[in-house]
Amino acid sequence: xxxxxxxxxxxxxxxxxxxxxxxxxxxxxxxxxxxxxxxxxxxxxxxxxxxxxxxxxxxxxxxxxxxxxxxxxxxxxxxxxxxxxxxxxxxxxxxxxxxxxxxxxxxxxxxxxxxxxxxxxxxxxxxxxxxxxxxxxxxxxxxxxxxxxxxxxxxxxxxxxxxxxxxxxxxxxxxxxxxxxxxxxxxxxxxxxxxxxxxxxxxxxxxxxxxxxxxxxxxxxxxxxxxxxxxxxxxxxxxxxxxxxxxxxxx
Ligand code: G
Ligand code: G
Ligand code: MN
Ligand code: NA
Numbered sequence: 528x529x530x531x532x533x534x535x536x537x538x539x540x541x542x543x544x545x546x547x548x549x550x551x552x553x554x555x556x557x558x559x560x561x562x563x564x565x566x567x568x569x570x571x572x573x574x575x576x577x578x579x580x581x582x583x584x585x586x587x588x589x590x591x592x593x594x595x596x597x598x599x600x601x602x603x604x605x606x607x608x609x610x611x612x613x614x615x616x617x618x619x620x621x622x623x624x625x626x627x628x629x630x631x632x633x634x635x636x637x638x639x640x641x642x643x644x645x646x647x648x649x650x651x652x653x654x655x656x657x658x659x660x661x662x663x664x665x666x667x668x669x670x671x672x673x674x675x676x677x678x679x680x681x682x683x684x685x686x687x688x689x690x691x692x693x694x695x696x697x698x699x700x701x702x703x704x705x706x707x708x709x710x711x712x713x714x715x716x717x718x719x720x721x722x723x724x725x726x727x728x729x730x731x732x733x734x735x736x737x738x739x740x741x742x743x744x745x746x747x748x749x750x751x752x753x754x755x756x757x758x759x760x761x762x763x764x765x766x767x768x769x770x771x772x773x774x775x776x777x778x
Contacts, residue, residue, distance in 0.1 A: 530580075530583060531583065531587050533569070533570075534567070534580060534583055534584060534587070534589065535587070535589060537567055537569075538592055538593060538596060542567065542568055542569075543565050543566065543567055543568075543593070543596065543597070544565070544566045544567070544568050544769075545563050545564070545565055545566075545597065545601055545604065545770070546563070546564050546565075546566060546767035546768055547561040547562070547564070547601075547604075547615075547768060547770065547773050548561060548564060548760055548765065548766065548767035548768075549561055549764055549765045549773070549777070550617070550619065550738060550758055550759070550760045551758060551759055551760070551764050552757065552758055553748070553752050553756055553757060553758060553759055556764065559758055560615065560616055560617030560618065560619055560651065560758075561617070561773065562619040562620075562621070562653065562760065563597060563601040563618065563619070563620055563621075564577065564621075564767045565577055565593070565597050567579075567580050581593075581623075585623065590623045591623070591629065594620075594621070594622055594623055595635060595639065597620060598620050598636065598639055599639045599642070602618065602639055602645045602650070603643045605618050605643075605645055605649065606644055607770075608770070608774060611774065611778075612778070613777065615649075615773075616649065617649055617650075617651055618645070618649055618650055618651065619651045619652075619653050619681065620650065620651070620652055620653065621652075621653045621683065622652050622653065622654055622658075623658070627652075627654060627658055627666050627669055627670070628665050628666050628669070629665075629669075630665065632669050633669055633673055633676075636652075636673065636678070640676075646677075647676040647677040647678045648677040648678075650678045650679065651678070651679035651681050651701070651702070652673065652678060652679070652681070653681045653683040653704065654680060654682060654683060655683045655684050655688065656682055656683070656684060656685060656686075656687060656688025657688045659682065659688075659694055659695075659698060660688060660694065662694050667697070667698065670698050670699055671699055673699075674699030679701040679702065680698065680699055680700050680702075681700070681701060681702040681703070681704055681738070682695065682700055682702070682703050682704060684704065684706040685704055685705055685706055685726060686705060686706045686708075686722060686726060687706045687708065692729070695733070696733065700735060701735060701736060702730075702736040702737065702738060703726060703729070703730050703735055703736075703737050703738070704737075704738045704739075704760075705723060705726050705727075705737065705738070705739045705756075706740060706741075707740040707741020708741075709722050709723050709726075710723070710739050710740060710741045710742055710743075710751075711741060711743075713747050713750060713751075714744075714746055714747060720750070723739070723751070723754065723756075727754050727756055731755070736757045737756055737757050737758070738756070738757065738758040738759060738760060739751050739756050739758070739759045739761075740759075740760050740761060741760075741761045741762075742760065742761030742762075742763045742764065743761050743762045743763050744763055745763065747761075747763065748763055
């Protein structure tokens with residue numbers, strides 16, 4: 528109960544912090560985008576990762592508020608980087624399952640983009656496979672409207688949710704993000720390598736971009752380059768870092 532009240536206060540008092548993980552092109556390693564990841568700097572418990580408080584945020588009904596807080600602050604950060612002469616081509620933001628179904632989602636996102644003056648084409652929303660499965664009509668309409676604004680849609684953790692391929696085909700999806708569980712054993716398990724190859728092939732055939740998550744070694748990166756993967760993200764390139772560190776690294 529105490530943590531619940533603290534989380535509500537943290538949202539009101541801007542105690543959440545944002546870090547940004549680079550998404551880079553293969554084979555070149557140029558910065559293509561950043562994924563914003565939130566952390567909670569808790570006064571008693573220290574720095575908490577999303578796994579420690581997102582389920583609570585969900586349970587107490589503040590996940591929508593949290594996602595919008597993250598979206599607004601990250602868009603504002605991109606604008607601040609722009610003013611400082613550092614151009615991040617694309618901002619990727621995670622949206623919870625719950626969020627994307629709401630009636631007012633497109634309006635709220637549009638108004639954040641307007642307030643922060645971010646070009647919608649620079650925003651990509653990451654939706655997990657689970658949130659797309661079944662795709663109720665409200666979700667489909669919202670995604671179409673967001674896609675129509677020029678916002679990109681990426682399927683996060685791809686391969687873990689048994690997505691219906693029909694569903695991917697019918698939604699305005701731009702990118703598949705191969706879940707890091709497949710990348711983890713890429714060099715040691717031939718079935719995981721086969722899955723990665725298949726997802727890259729699927730993306731190619733459907734005209735989608737494909738990004739590998741959780742790339743930790745040069746060997747994994749090299750294999751992904753040979754397989755024709757477009758982009759990668761992971762500790763081999765960079766962990767998520769604060770805004771100043773990101774700018775000083777890539778500016
Ligand atoms: O950085 P870390 O590995 O701890 O992130 C764990 C998970 O939390 C990630 O899979 C990411 O998708 C999710 N996450 C991080 N920030 C946000 C956010 O602002 N909103 C939502 N919905 N999920 C987030
Ligand atoms: O949205 P998503 O669940 O994909 O968020 C990415 C999560 O993966 C973040 O919590 C981030 O800290 C974590 N992460 C990012 N790169 C790596 C990596 O190379 N290896 C591992 N194990 N985790 C990573
Ligand atoms: Mn993600
Ligand atoms: Na992911």
